[in-house]
Amino acid sequence: MSAQVNVVLLGLGVVGGGVAGALNERAETYSSRVGATLNLCRVLVRDAEKERSVKIGPGLLTVRPEDALSGDVDIVVELMGGEHPAYELIKDSLSRGRYVVTANKEVMAKHGPELLALAAEKGVDILYEASVGGGIPIISPLKRDLSANEISSVRAIINGTTNYILTRMSRDGLDFATALAQAQELGYAEADPTNDIDGHDAAYKLAILASLAFHTRVGPDDVYREGIGGLAPRDFLYARELGYAIKLLAVARREDSTVQARVHPTLLPEDELLAKVDGALNAVQIEGDLTGRILLQGAGAGSLPTTSAVMADVLDAARAVVQDGRPFPWRHTAELSIRPLAELVTRYYIRLGVADRPGVLAGIARAFGDHGVSIASVIQKETDEAAQTAELVIMTHPAREDAVQATLLELRDLPEVVSVGNLLRVDG
Amino acid sequence: MSAQVNVVLLGLGVVGGGVAGALNERAETYSSRVGATLNLCRVLVRDAEKERSVKIGPGLLTVRPEDALSGDVDIVVELMGGEHPAYELIKDSLSRGRYVVTANKEVMAKHGPELLALAAEKGVDILYEASVGGGIPIISPLKRDLSANEISSVRAIINGTTNYILTRMSRDGLDFATALAQAQELGYAEADPTNDIDGHDAAYKLAILASLAFHTRVGPDDVYREGIGGLAPRDFLYARELGYAIKLLAVARREDSTVQARVHPTLLPEDELLAKVDGALNAVQIEGDLTGRILLQGAGAGSLPTTSAVMADVLDAARAVVQDGRPFPWRHTAELSIRPLAELVTRYYIRLGVADRPGVLAGIARAFGDHGVSIASVIQKETDEAAQTAELVIMTHPAREDAVQATLLELRDLPEVVSVGNLLRVDG
Numbered sequence: 060m061s062a063q064v065n066v067v068l069l070g071l072g073v074v075g076g077g078v079a080g081a082l083n084e085r086a087e088t089y090s091s092r093v094g095a096t097l098n099l100c101r102v103l104v105r106d107a108e109k110e111r112s113v114k115i116g117p118g119l120l121t122v123r124p125e126d127a128l129s130g131d132v133d134i135v136v137e138l139m140g141g142e143h144p145a146y147e148l149i150k151d152s153l154s155r156g157r158y159v160v161t162a163n164k165e166v167m168a169k170h171g172p173e174l175l176a177l178a179a180e181k182g183v184d185i186l187y188e189a190s191v192g193g194g195i196p197i198i199s200p201l202k203r204d205l206s207a208n209e210i211s212s213v214r215a216i217i218n219g220t221t222n223y224i225l226t227r228m229s230r231d232g233l234d235f236a237t238a239l240a241q242a243q244e245l246g247y248a249e250a251d252p253t254n255d256i257d258g259h260d261a262a263y264k265l266a267i268l269a270s271l272a273f274h275t276r277v278g279p280d281d282v283y284r285e286g287i288g289g290l291a292p293r294d295f296l297y298a299r300e301l302g303y304a305i306k307l308l309a310v311a312r313r314e315d316s317t318v319q320a321r322v323h324p325t326l327l328p329e330d331e332l333l334a335k336v337d338g339a340l341n342a343v344q345i346e347g348d349l350t351g352r353i354l355l356q357g358a359g360a361g362s363l364p365t366t367s368a369v370m371a372d373v374l375d376a377a378r379a380v381v382q383d384g385r386p387f388p389w390r391h392t393a394e395l396s397i398r399p400l401a402e403l404v405t406r407y408y409i410r411l412g413v414a415d416r417p418g419v420l421a422g423i424a425r426a427f428g429d430h431g432v433s434i435a436s437v438i439q440k441e442t443d444e445a446a447q448t449a450e451l452v453i454m455t456h457p458a459r460e461d462a463v464q465a466t467l468l469e470l471r472d473l474p475e476v477v478s479v480g481n482l483l484r485v486d487g
Numbered sequence: 488m489s490a491q492v493n494v495v496l497l498g499l500g501v502v503g504g505g506v507a508g509a510l511n512e513r514a515e516t517y518s519s520r521v522g523a524t525l526n527l528c529r530v531l532v533r534d535a536e537k538e539r540s541v542k543i544g545p546g547l548l549t550v551r552p553e554d555a556l557s558g559d560v561d562i563v564v565e566l567m568g569g570e571h572p573a574y575e576l577i578k579d580s581l582s583r584g585r586y587v588v589t590a591n592k593e594v595m596a597k598h599g600p601e602l603l604a605l606a607a608e609k610g611v612d613i614l615y616e617a618s619v620g621g622g623i624p625i626i627s628p629l630k631r632d633l634s635a636n637e638i639s640s641v642r643a644i645i646n647g648t649t650n651y652i653l654t655r656m657s658r659d660g661l662d663f664a665t666a667l668a669q670a671q672e673l674g675y676a677e678a679d680p681t682n683d684i685d686g687h688d689a690a691y692k693l694a695i696l697a698s699l700a701f702h703t704r705v706g707p708d709d710v711y712r713e714g715i716g717g718l719a720p721r722d723f724l725y726a727r728e729l730g731y732a733i734k735l736l737a738v739a740r741r742e743d744s745t746v747q748a749r750v751h752p753t754l755l756p757e758d759e760l761l762a763k764v765d766g767a768l769n770a771v772q773i774e775g776d777l778t779g780r781i782l783l784q785g786a787g788a789g790s791l792p793t794t795s796a797v798m799a800d801v802l803d804a805a806r807a808v809v810q811d812g813r814p815f816p817w818r819h820t821a822e823l824s825i826r827p828l829a830e831l832v833t834r835y836y837i838r839l840g841v842a843d844r845p846g847v848l849a850g851i852a853r854a855f856g857d858h859g860v861s862i863a864s865v866i867q868k869e870t871d872e873a874a875q876t877a878e879l880v881i882m883t884h885p886a887r888e889d890a891v892q893a894t895l896l897e898l899r900d901l902p903e904v905v906s907v908g909n910l911l912r913v914d915g
Contacts, residue, residue: 085635194781
C-alpha cells in the first residue's frame with residue numbers, strides 16, 4: 060500500500076475542481092481501492108492567482124504546460140476542453156508513456172484513432188469515459204461489456220443543454236429564444252451556445268460512440284448534423300397531436316458494411332423510453348444482436364457526475380500503473396463506409412404554409428407523388444383568414460431522404476406554397 | 488494473432504448452448520477482438536448422447552468433471568447453475584490458476600468473497616457479469632465505472648419471472664395462480680418456480696450487487712426476503728388508485744456503517760422509471776454521491792442476453808491471458824453491519840378485512856395510534872353485505888417496521904378485524 064501514483068491535472072474549471080476535490084477529500088478511500096496513494100503533483104491553470112473554491116497545495120499550480128508535464132508523472136488528466144492545445148498535450152503525454160484520462164469529446168472525436176494507436180504503441184492507455192454522457196457508464200460498457208455483440212444501432216440523447224431547451228419548449232410552450240435565455244440563466248447553456256444548439260457537441264459524442272460500437276472510424280465530419288434553432292412551439296403541439304415527442308436525437312446505425320450517423324431534431328413515438336428522457340438527463344440506447352436493447356440513463360453533465368467518470372478512469376489507470384499492466388489496446392477491426400443521408404429511409408414530418416383556397420392540396424400532393432413519396436396523413440392547421448393562408452402538417456410513409464428533398468425543392472416553386480417550414484425526421 | 492486461449496465449458500443448457508454457438512459462429516470476430524483464437528477444448532455435460540441444437544466438435548463432450556478440467560486450460564466457463572458441484576469445480580479451477588467466468592448467482596452470493604480472494608491469491612480472476620441482470624452491464628459498472636463514488640442505494644427489478652407475473656396481474660387482472668401458469672406455459676417460469684417467486688433468485692442477485700456497491704460482504708442470509716405469492720389482483724387495483732405500481736423490488740441501502748438489504752413486493756410511485764419496467768425486463772438504479780442516479784435497463788434473462796454477458800467476461804479473461812496480465816483484485820474494503828428490517832422506516836400499505844358496523848374504524852385507528860404509527864389515509868373497499876364485512880386499505884405515514892408489525896399483531900386480536908391481508912412496503 061505504499062505505492063504512489065503521480066497525477067497531473069490539466070485544467071481546473073468546473074470538472075477539474077471536482078476532480079481535485081475528490082482527490083483531496085477521498086484520498087483514503089481511493090488509496091484502499093487501488094492499493095496506492097494518488098498524489099496530485101501539479102495542476103495546469105490559465106491564471107494561478109485566481110480565487111478557487113477547491114484547495115490546492117501551495118506550489119502545485121502552474122501556468123506552463125512544460126512544467127506541468129515534467130518529472131515523474133504516471134497519469135495526465137486533461138480537462139481543458141477544446142481542440143488546442145489539449146490535443147498536443149495529450150499526444151505529448153502519451154508519447155512519454157503516461158496514461159491519459161480525458162473528458163475531451165472534441166479531441167477524441169477528431170483524433171481518437173490516432174491517440175488510441177499511440178497509447179497502444181507506448182504500452183499505456185487513453186481513457187475517455189467522461190467524454191460522453193457525464194456520469195453514465197457508456198464508453199466502458201461499449202468497450203467491454205458489449206464486446207461479444209454485433210451492435211446494430213446507438214440512439215442517444217447526449218446533449219443536456221438542448222434537451223433542457225426542448226423540454227421547456229414542449230412542456231411550457233416557450234419559443235426557442237426564450238427557452239435558450241432561461242437555460243443560460245440557469246447555467247444549462249453557455250453564453251455562446253452554438254456548440255450545443257447547433258449539434259456540434261452531440262456530433263462529437265456520436266462519432267465517439269459509433270466508432271466504439273461498430274469498431275470502425277467515424278469522425279465528426281461523417282455525422283450529418285442539424286441544430287434545434289428552427290423549431291417552433293407549434294411543432295411540439297403538432298407532434299404531440301400525432302403521438303410524438305421532439306428530441307435532438309443522435310443516431311448511428313450499421314447496415315451491412317455501412318454506417319449512417321446523424322444528429323438532428325427527431326420525432327420519437329411518445330411511448331418510447333427515450334421520448335421520456337427530459338430536462339438535462341442523458342440516455343443512450345444500444346441494440347446488440349445478443350443482448351437486445353439496453354438503456355443507460357443518468358445525469359449527462361455537471362461537475363460531480365463528470366468527476367465520477369473522470370475518477371473512474373483515473374482509478375483504473377492507477378490500478379494499471381500499480382500492477383505494471385499493459386492495457387489491452389482497442390482495435391478498430393472494421394472498415395465500414397459512411398452511408399450518405401440521401402439514402403436514409405424514414406417517415407417525415409413536413410410543415411408547409413400554403414394559400415387557403417380550393418385545389419391547393421391537389422398540387423402539393425402531386426409534387427409528392429411525382430417523387431414517389433407517399434403521404435400518410437395531412438392535417439390543416441392555423442388558418443390565417445386575413446392573409447388567406449393555412450398551415451399544413453404532412454406525415455409521409457417511409458421514403459428516401461433524396462426523394463423528400465427533391466419534393467421540397469419542387470414545393471418551394473409552387474405558387475400555392477407560401478413557405479416550407481420544418482422538415483423533421485421520425486425515428487422508431 | 489497466433490495465440491490460442493483454451494476454454495472449457497461446464498454445462499450446455501440454454502446459456503451454455505448460446506455460448507458454444509457464439510464461440511463457433513463468431514470465432515473470427517472474437518479472435519480479432521482479443522488477438523487470440525478462442526479454442527473450445529471441452530464441454531462438460533450430464534448426458535453425452537443427448538441431441539443438441541448447437542454443434543460441438545466430436546470428442547469434446549465429456550460427463551466427467553476431472554476430464555473436462557484436465558490439461559492445458561486457460562478459462563473455465565461455469566454454466567451449470569446450482570451450488571454443487573459448481574462451487575467445487577470453480578474453486579478447483581481457480582486453485583489451478585485458471586480464469587473462471589460464471590453466471591452462477593447462488594455460488595457468487597454465498598461464496599463470492601472466498602472465491603474472489605482465491606482468484607487474487609492465484610493471480611487470476613473470477614468474472615460474473617452474467618450472474619445479475621442478463622445482458623445488462625451491471626457488475627462491471629459497479630466494479631469499475633462507479634468506483635469513485637460512495638454508493639448510497641441500489642434499487643432493482645432483477646427477476647424477470649416475477650416481473651412478468653406481476654405485469655400480467657396488474658395489466659390483465661389475473662390472479663397469481665393463473666399468471667404463474669401462463670408464465671410457465673410461455674417459458675418465463677420454471678416447472679418448480681419456488682426459487683423465483685419466493686424471491687431467492689432476487690436475494691442472491693441483491694447480495695452480489697450490495698457487496699460490490701458497498702465494498703462489503705452481504706450474503707443471501709443478510710437479505711430480508713418475501714415472495715409474491717400473497718398478492719391479490721385487488722392489491723394492484725388499490726395500489727393504482729393510490730398512484731402506485733407493485734414490483735418485486737430488491738433494495739439495498741447504506742446508512743453510515745450499516746447496510747439494509749431486502750426483497751419484497753413493493754409499492755413504487757407510478758411516475759418512477761422503475762415502476763414502468765414491465766414484463767421480463769430488468770432494471771437497476773444506482774445512486775452514487777458523485778454521479779447521482781443512473782438507471783441501467785435491458786433483458787434480464789434469456790439465452791442470448793446472458794450469452795452476451797458471459798462472452799464479454801470470456802473476452803476480457805482472454806485478453807488478460809494474452810497480455811499475461813495480473814488482474815487487479817477486488818477488495819472488500821468496508822466492514823458494514825447489517826441493519827435489521829425492524830429498523831426500517833417507510834410508509835406501509837395494509838389491507839384489512841373488518842366487520843362492517845359503526846365504530847370499527849375507531850378501534851383500528853386506536854391500535855395504530857397506540858404503537859405510534861400515524862395513518863395517512865383510509866379507504867373502505869368492497870363491502871360484502873351478506874357477510875357484513877368490508878375491506879379497508881390503510882396507508883401509513885413513515886413508520887418503523889417493528890411498530891407496524893406490533894400494530895398488526897394487536898389488530899389480529901381485535902374482534903372487529905376479520906382478516907389481516909397484505910402488508911406492503913412503499914419505496915420512493
